[in-house]
Amino acid sequence: MGIVHLVTWNVNSLNARLEHVQRYLKQRSPEVLCLQETKLRTEAFPQEVLESLGYRSWHAGGPGRNGVAVLSRLEGQELFRGFPGEEDPQAAERILAVKFRAFTVISVYVPNGSPVGSDYFLYKLEFFYRLRELLERHFDPQRDPLALCGDFNVAPEPIDVYDPELLEGQICFHERERAAFRVLLEWGLHDALRLKHPGRAGLFTWWDYQFGAFKANRGMRLDHILLTNPLAQALSEVFVDREPRSWKKPSDHAPVVAVFQLPD
């Protein structure tokens, strides 16, 4: 298998960001790119454009403003979308699992949940517990090589936000959200970035469009690549690819990249 580059990127509309995605695929040629917030209906997904760049694609979209996708140069097949067996149209646009020969990838877009304390906030918290149950039913964290990638809309630790005192209790940095995220990890997932950069502050993946936030690096680490043991063992490098955030008309998120050295 050799070296595999796995990327997750919330593009904030694939329609608005298609040129950026094309540029990214040409420049970086990752083996797998997980996208969130495609904001596209199934029939509007630009499959041919991506194919012309050598990428197969799987997309879970709909009429909503969500939408997740997996693009890959590798052969694969869809395992499931949403929470299997549950009637939840929103989740069906937020979870997509694709199985490749050497590993399985899930692209996930966790609900924002604002405002704090609302029904939507509770739905967000439940989303994490339901994700854990889904993993429990389908995977073994010690044996199955799985990467759960996406926009979790949670900064896990104080070092993951630019001002923890200011942001404490606000959306994406509320203790209940962080606790729900930990419950998910406790099933048996490793936060890839923290495996390689433990304790390092200022590594953000999202910056507000307003207030010159990116320039001042006032951001949050909301996008994560979570790995079961077999993939954690094969991990060689993890970084936030800040360059696309500096392009003209960018997404407000930057890609997160994990590099693996997989046995042949």
Place this chain on the structure above:
DNA sequence: ATGACTGGAGTTTCCAGA
């Protein structure tokens, strides 16, 4: 520079995003 968000829906303004 006496200021400064974006995309989508649907219509010229509002909502959600985080």
